[in-house]
Amino acid sequence: MLDHGTLETGTVDPTEALRHRLRHSAAHVMADAVLKLFPEAKMGIGPPIHDGFYYDFEVSRPFTPEDLQKIQALMEESITEEHPFQREEIGREEAFKLFGDQPYKLEIINNLPDEATLSIYRHSEFVDLCQGPHVDGTGNISAVKLLSVAGAYWRGDEKRPMLQRIYGTAFESREALENHLSRLEEAEKRDHRTLGRQLDLYTIHDEIGPGLIVWHPKGGLVRTIIEDYWRELHKRHSYDVVYSPHIGRSNLWETSGHLDFYRENMYGSLEVDEQEYFLKPMNCPFHIMIYRSDLRSYRELPLRFAELGTVYRYERSGVLHGLMRVRGFTQDDAHIFCRPDQVEDEIGGVLNLTFELLRAFGFSEYSVMLSTRPEKAVGDIEMWDHATGSLKSALTSRGLPFQVDEGGGAFYGPKIDIMITDALGRRWQCTTVQFDFNLPERFDLTFQDAEGTRSRPYMVHRAILGSVERFFGVLLEHYAGAFPLWLAPVQALIIPIADRHIEYAEKVKAQLSIKGFRVQIDARSERMNLKIRNAQQQKVPYMLVVGDKEAEADAVAVRLRDETNLGAMPVEDLLERMGVEMSR
Numbered sequence: 371m372l373d374h375g376t377l378e379t380g381t382v383d384p385t386e387a388l389r390h391r392l393r394h395s396a397a398h399v400m401a402d403a404v405l406k407l408f409p410e411a412k413m414g415i416g417p418p419i420h421d422g423f424y425y426d427f428e429v430s431r432p433f434t435p436e437d438l439q440k441i442q443a444l445m446e447e448s449i450t451e452e453h454p455f456q457r458e459e460i461g462r463e464e465a466f467k468l469f470g471d472q473p474y475k476l477e478i479i480n481n482l483p484d485e486a487t488l489s490i491y492r493h494s495e496f497v498d499l500c501q502g503p504h505v506d507g508t509g510n511i512s513a514v515k516l517l518s519v520a521g522a523y524w525r526g527d528e529k530r531p532m533l534q535r536i537y538g539t540a541f542e543s544r545e546a547l548e549n550h551l552s553r554l555e556e557a558e559k560r561d562h563r564t565l566g567r568q569l570d571l572y573t574i575h576d577e578i579g580p581g582l583i584v585w586h587p588k589g590g591l592v593r594t595i596i597e598d599y600w601r602e603l604h605k606r607h608s609y610d611v612v613y614s615p616h617i618g619r620s621n622l623w624e625t626s627g628h629l630d631f632y633r634e635n636m637y638g639s640l641e642v643d644e645q646e647y648f649l650k651p652m653n654c655p656f657h658i659m660i661y662r663s664d665l666r667s668y669r670e671l672p673l674r675f676a677e678l679g680t681v682y683r684y685e686r687s688g689v690l691h692g693l694m695r696v697r698g699f700t701q702d703d704a705h706i707f708c709r710p711d712q713v714e715d716e717i718g719g720v721l722n723l724t725f726e727l728l729r730a731f732g733f734s735e736y737s738v739m740l741s742t743r744p745e746k747a748v749g750d751i752e753m754w755d756h757a758t759g760s761l762k763s764a765l766t767s768r769g770l771p772f773q774v775d776e777g778g779g780a781f782y783g784p785k786i787d788i789m790i791t792d793a794l795g796r797r798w799q800c801t802t803v804q805f806d807f808n809l810p811e812r813f814d815l816t817f818q819d820a821e822g823t824r825s826r827p828y829m830v831h832r833a834i835l836g837s838v839e840r841f842f843g844v845l846l847e848h849y850a851g852a853f854p855l856w857l858a859p860v861q862a863l864i865i866p867i868a869d870r871h872i873e874y875a876e877k878v879k880a881q882l883s884i885k886g887f888r889v890q891i892d893a894r895s896e897r898m899n900l901k902i903r904n905a906q907q908q909k910v911p912y913m914l915v916v917g918d919k920e921a922e923a924d925a926v927a928v929r930l931r932d933e934t935n936l937g938a939m940p941v942e943d944l945l946e947r948m949g950v951e952m953s954r
């Protein structure tokens with residue numbers, strides 16, 4: 371079912387494959403260095419990840435920046451010494467002996483099936499339980515850099531010990547590493563958690579609970595603009611906006627199957643009048659009930675129910691991350707119920723809406739993945755072929771290149787996932803269009819066809835932004851907080867030079883407000899330059915300085931947040947300029 375997605379990980383191009391081996395090898399070299407400096411350290415796991423690698427250790431105290439420097443220096447030494455990586459296969463007994471003083475390694479071995487082949491990799495005196503693959507030797511690790519330390523629970527489980535995780539990265543060349551580091555620096559400046567605070571958009575509180583967001587007035591305003599636009603767009607594309615409750619009875623979730631296959635993502639039940647209820651992890655069953663509330667005829671179809679539906683899903687506290695990974699979020703969800711002969715048009719319509727929406731927010735680069743039927747699947751093969759064909763032809767007819775993940779679809783239907791590329795070239799999974807051959811069966815959805823017989827409708831789940839919270843985080847980082855004019859919470863800030871200019875500032879404010887612009891006056895008795903600097907930090911698109919000259923000429927002196935100084939301009943001209951800039 372619709373998931374709110376993650377940053378895309380790994381691809382299979384040759385550079386990425388090499389980097390994967392490099393980083394995995396660097397993780398071993400790092401663990402070797404850590405054990406030399408901290409002989410008592412217990413090793414967790416050390417995999418390559420997207421853009422780098424990490425290794426977890428149990429140590430008596432957290433690593434310091436000085437520790438990282440020492441570890442890095444030892445790593446450089448090992449790289450200069452060009453130790454070869456050697457693979458060996460060993461028996462269980464031997465493995466137990468080899469890792470006798472490494473309890474986490476022993477736990478991993480104990481959890482492997484008896485018949486599993488155990489392999490180890492050695493370099494210099496270091497040995498690690500590992501499947502590989504690795505580069506030939508430490509000398510192949512051309513450029514490596516340790517980045518940070520964070521606490522991480524063993525196996526991501528809060529009930530297990532907290533280990534110290536060192537993150538690092540490795541590249542095939544110095545140059546590639548330097549490029550990456552400057553991108554990281556830029557990404558850090560744009561971190562939505564920092565910007566969220568700086569721009570006073572949202573917060574997360576321990577008192578409320580991890581992964582639960584409260585939206586402040588400015589964040590709430592931007593969100594409202596996003597949602598208003600979303601509703602307007604959906605009305606224009608002939609969707610019906612619906613609402614559904616946050617809880618539903620257990621029998622609903624039994625029928626839908628969620629209590630079988632999605633239980634671990636759902637929160638504990640609550641009791642109302644001796645009935646068991648669950649917080650909703652998805653909106654689908656509610657929209658299905660709307661469909662089922664009446665006999666449906668072929669003439670009524672397609673039905674498109676859209677909802678900004680807030681759902682709650684359990685995520686381990688260790689993976690929660692700002693707005694990107696949360697426990698309560700609002701999906702821009704919709705379910706389409708249609709006849710078989712309408713499938714092609716419906717998918718085409720979803721794609722048109724998708725690209726209109728994403729483009730309005732400034733995203734014009736996409737990558738698309740089509741996932742097809744897995745071995746174990748429900749639904750007729752003809753329905754799968756029909757649905758998959760409609761997804762393919764909708765993409766092809768729009769000239770959209772796509773990759774195919776053969777057999778990668780969910781058991782209940784094929785889907786397409788669309789990733790957007792942000793200003794830093796990072797890809798984010800947002801949109802999913804997913805056929806479902808399961809729920810219409812489970813809820814026995816039917817419509818009366820032209821011959822008067824009961825037929826099964828096709829059902830499509832789709833979310834374009836994915837989750838409003840996460841999309842907001844992506845937007846914030848994409849624009850580094852400098853929202854385009856139509857989204858900016860405060861579009862213009864009027865700065866009177868002295869108190870006697872406040873009256874004129876009010877007049878300008880009224881002229882802008884009446885045109886629908888969001889305007890404030892900074893009437894504090896601070897220096898003008900400080901006010902301008904504050905407004906630039908708040909990423910306000912227009913700063914309008916007003917003094918004697920401006921008041922006399924019905925003008926404003928215009929500054930932009932990127933420090934451009936446009937000079938004096940009649941208010942009429944400013945209104946025209948802002949009007950043009952408002953178009954999406």
Ligand SMILES: [Zn+2]
Pocket residue numbers: 394395398491498499500501502
């Ligand atoms: Zn390894």
Ligand SMILES: [Zn+2]
Pocket residue numbers: 371372652653654705831832
């Ligand atoms: Zn759904």
